[in-house]
Amino acid sequence: MRLALVQTHPVLGEKKKNLKGMARATESLEADLFCFPELCTTGYAMAERDQILDLAEEPEGGDGLEFFRELSESKNAAVVAGFPLRDGARLFNASVLLRPGEVPVFYRKLHLFAREKQVFDAGDRPPPIAEFRGWRLGMMICFDWVFPEVVRLMALEGVDLVLHPSNLVTPYCQKAMFARAVENAVYIATVNRVGAESYVDGPSLDFTGTSQLMGHRGDLLLSLPAGEVAAAVVDFDPKLARDKWLTDHNHLLDDRRVEFFGPLAQDGDLGT
Amino acid sequence: MRLALVQTHPVLGEKKKNLKGMARATESLEADLFCFPELCTTGYAMAERDQILDLAEEPEGGDGLEFFRELSESKNAAVVAGFPLRDGARLFNASVLLRPGEVPVFYRKLHLFAREKQVFDAGDRPPPIAEFRGWRLGMMICFDWVFPEVVRLMALEGVDLVLHPSNLVTPYCQKAMFARAVENAVYIATVNRVGAESYVDGPSLDFTGTSQLMGHRGDLLLSLPAGEVAAAVVDFDPKLARDKWLTDHNHLLDDRRVEFFGPLAQDGDLGT
Numbered sequence: 001m002r003l004a005l006v007q008t009h010p011v012l013g014e015k016k017k018n019l020k021g022m023a024r025a026t027e028s029l030e031a032d033l034f035c036f037p038e039l040c041t042t043g044y045a046m047a048e049r050d051q052i053l054d055l056a057e058e059p060e061g062g063d064g065l066e067f068f069r070e071l072s073e074s075k076n077a078a079v080v081a082g083f084p085l086r087d088g089a090r091l092f093n094a095s096v097l098l099r100p101g102e103v104p105v106f107y108r109k110l111h112l113f114a115r116e117k118q119v120f121d122a123g124d125r126p127p128p129i130a131e132f133r134g135w136r137l138g139m140m141i142c143f144d145w146v147f148p149e150v151v152r153l154m155a156l157e158g159v160d161l162v163l164h165p166s167n168l169v170t171p172y173c174q175k176a177m178f179a180r181a182v183e184n185a186v187y188i189a190t191v192n193r194v195g196a197e198s199y200v201d202g203p204s205l206d207f208t209g210t211s212q213l214m215g216h217r218g219d220l221l222l223s224l225p226a227g228e229v230a231a232a233v234v235d236f237d238p239k240l241a242r243d244k245w246l247t248d249h250n251h252l253l254d255d256r257r258v259e260f261f262g263p264l265a266q267d268g269d270l271g272t
Numbered sequence: 273m274r275l276a277l278v279q280t281h282p283v284l285g286e287k288k289k290n291l292k293g294m295a296r297a298t299e300s301l302e303a304d305l306f307c308f309p310e311l312c313t314t315g316y317a318m319a320e321r322d323q324i325l326d327l328a329e330e331p332e333g334g335d336g337l338e339f340f341r342e343l344s345e346s347k348n349a350a351v352v353a354g355f356p357l358r359d360g361a362r363l364f365n366a367s368v369l370l371r372p373g374e375v376p377v378f379y380r381k382l383h384l385f386a387r388e389k390q391v392f393d394a395g396d397r398p399p400p401i402a403e404f405r406g407w408r409l410g411m412m413i414c415f416d417w418v419f420p421e422v423v424r425l426m427a428l429e430g431v432d433l434v435l436h437p438s439n440l441v442t443p444y445c446q447k448a449m450f451a452r453a454v455e456n457a458v459y460i461a462t463v464n465r466v467g468a469e470s471y472v473d474g475p476s477l478d479f480t481g482t483s484q485l486m487g488h489r490g491d492l493l494l495s496l497p498a499g500e501v502a503a504a505v506v507d508f509d510p511k512l513a514r515d516k517w518l519t520d521h522n523h524l525l526d527d528r529r530v531e532f533f534g535p536l537a538q539d540g541d542l543g544t
Contacts, residue, residue, distance in 0.1 A: 122529070183419065250415070265536055
């Protein structure tokens with residue numbers, strides 16, 4: 001698979017400008033799959049739900065989804081990108097997977113970060129897995145990274161490559177994806193943005209770039225710079241992720257002692 | 273807490289010699305807790321169950337457990353160490369937590385590595401949590417590290433510090449404990465051995481040392497050398513692990529979307 005990581009610098013609220021930037025960034029690239037950051041059509045620092053509703057799109061599509069659909073068709077490639085999804089009265093921090101000639105697949109961020117809780121609804125279904133050219137693709141968004149359960153759920157469903165649109169403001173995630181990849185033997189493409197944004201009422205955010213592809217054995221296959229718009233294509237075989245044998249005797253999934261894991265799926269008193 | 277990491281070089285089958293080595297290594301150290309490697313009384317590369325049965329000890333104790341009990345009393349400190357535990361006809365790769373004047377607490381390794389499956393029985397209960405001087409201590413052993421579920425289970429029970437006796441032969445674990453600590457906001461003391469051993473029928477193992485204390489926010493608080501016997505004391509506050517708030521809005525445990533985590537505790541067809 002030739003995977004393109006497209007690290008952009010969205011401008012808050014300027015969807016048309018952001019789509020143009022992504023068109024330019026991908027113009028000369030050829031790949032099987034293009035992955036963009038979280039909320040790459042709109043920017044991130046929206047403190048009010050009203051501010052984002054006009055920029056959000058229904059599953060049936062708006063100008064953002066239409067742009068990604070056209071990109072997918074013209075490049076004959078899959079596209080993964082983050083955008084605000086409107087579903088009736090609800091608003092999700094979402095991503096879409098588009099494949100030429102097929103129905104879109106959506107993911108609604110399960111673990112909202114900080115102020116996102118004030119504007120978005122939390123995802124209401126598990127992360128989906130979808131096939132493209134024989135590869136099994138999954139999606140998570142940004143802060144989902146800190147919960148090992150998210151990639152584990154996808155690994156149990158047979159995912160080869162996790163696409164991970166992000167708007168990261170710390171360097172923790174990139175470092176932690178080593179464990180996340182190794183413990184599941186899956187590939188993880190974290191595609192982050194660059195630039196700074198400020199909330200209308202104050203706090204500002206600096207995004208950390210450093211988009212990367214982490215290999216299924218913890219080998220860093222690609223890493224983009226921290227502070228610049230950048231894009232690169234990396235060639236690898238996602239199906240290597242299907243080998244879950246770490247030694248002749250150890251299978252990363254079958255070895256799990258699930259008979260003791262009940263509390264991981266239970267709510268309630270945490271016993272502290 | 274003053275925590276002593278004691279990185280030793282056990283000699284295969286020479287329990288008396290190994291106990292003497294640990295006595296020497298700790299002679300001049302003062303600490304609240306001494307942690308030793310996995311199977312530190314016996315060495316590791318036992319390919320046959322018979323080879324280990326004579327060196328194993330019942331929960332009521334043998335010369336190894338007696339040594340650790342005396343060390344605990346004389347230092348007025350807790351001791352954690354790995355040793356082969358015999359329970360009737362069963363044999364476990366185990367660790368013990370000894371506290372002055374209190375009953376010992378045992379952990380039986382849940383996830384056996386490679387050839388260990390030929391000589392040991394897999395642990396038959398979840399990892400225990402025990403208090404000492406107000407700190408909440410947990411234990412896992414070596415290869416348990418690759419399963420995020422193990423530390424997560426302990427975090428849900430309120431562990432502050434995970435003691436992690438190990439006999440590691442790769443550098444993966446030390447690097448992965450960054451994520452393991454950060455995702456749970458707990459301290460993890462990985463205490464590894466050095467030296468080489470060979471199985472009677474061939475394959476040899478080189479142990480990687482580099483024992484470490486990983487802080488609850490991913491700060492490496494102590495790291496010992498790769499190839500030498502070494503011991504060091506590190507002073508830190510395990511109770512900082514009780515703050516699970518990563519932002520004003522994000523709690524590492526309460527934010528988990530457990531309603532979607534059912535498959536993590538289910539056995540059976542993995543869907544691939």
